[in-house]
Amino acid sequence: MAYIAVTALSHVGLVREHNEDSLVIGPWTLCGTTTRSPQTMLFPLGRPLVVAVADGLGGQPAGEVASELVVRQLALLGPSLxxxxxxxxxxxLCNRAVSSATDGRPDLTAMGTTIAGTLVLEDSLLSFNVGDSKVFRATADGLRQVSVDDSPPPLPGHRTTSAVTQTLGGSRVEHVLTPHVRDLPLSPGDRYLVCSDGLTDPVPDETINDVLQVHDDGKAAFELWRAAIEAGGPDNITLALVRIGA
Known part of the structure; x- marks a missing residue:
């Protein structure tokens, strides 16, 4: 029987005081905490399965509240997508929920989050994102980003930028999102990496590709986390590897 294997972890990193990332895998959510090692879950192929990472906006209040709210909404909505x-x-809907949650709560004003993930259906896989969290497709031919960053070009001499041009919430005025959604092939053995920028900012794509080419899911997730930590662990690190098995 065909199945979906999802291997995930979330870690605060070495600099931040707390984890503002949240994760959803089907009905399961992980919010604002740290996993001690990669965890793997198996699901039958055929039912809609959402796997997504939400990265609460740093520098604004309650990023962990916004990211948790979004992944819990997606856990409820996932089976109907x-x-x-x-x-x-x-x-x-998640965007409106984040905005509505700030009503009468000055401590939550302008809280927001990014989101990136995959929706696995019986015959296809859709990637989606808002913000700069990412989705990659990893095959024997290499690594390819399939999400679209909502961020301006990096400044000269910089590889990345922390600025984002579109988020769920994140402003005092409710706005309509234009999510990036892409329909992708569903091929047994292919892997998709969903992650926050706590992985991709400090770790080059070439290193991510090298890890995914030589390691199985659990070891790959650990080695990606270790690469981010060895690069200084400047932000929360959350990732999920989605693999289609036959």
Missing amino acids: DGAQAIEDALN
Whole structure:
């Protein structure tokens, strides 16, 4: 029987005081905490399965509240999602929920989060994102980013930027999202990496590709985490490896 294997971890890193990342894998969520080692879950292929990482906005209040709210909404909505329009509608619903949660709560004003993930259906896989958290497709031919960063070009001499141009919440005025959604092939053996920028900012794509080419899921997740830590662990690190098995 075909199945979906998801291996994930979340870690505060070496600099931040707390973890503002949240993670959803089907009905399961992990919010604002640290896993001691990669965890793997198996699901039957055929039912809609959402795997997503939400990265609460740093420098603004309550990023962990926004990211948790979004992944818990997606855990509830996931089984009903059946395509690109459903994903767009769900993300706009999440956006409105983040904005509404700030009503009468000055401590939550302008809280926001990014989101990036995959929706695995019986015959296809859809990637989606808002913000700069990322989705990569990893095959024997190499690593390819399939998400679209909502961020301006990096400044000269810099590889990355922390600025984002679109998030769920993140402002005092509610806005309509334009999520990035992409329909991708569903091929047994292919892997998709969903992650926050706590991995991709300090770790070059070439290193991520090298790790995924030589290691199985659990070891790869650990080695990606270790690469981010050895690069200084400047931010929260959350990642999920999604693999289609036959």
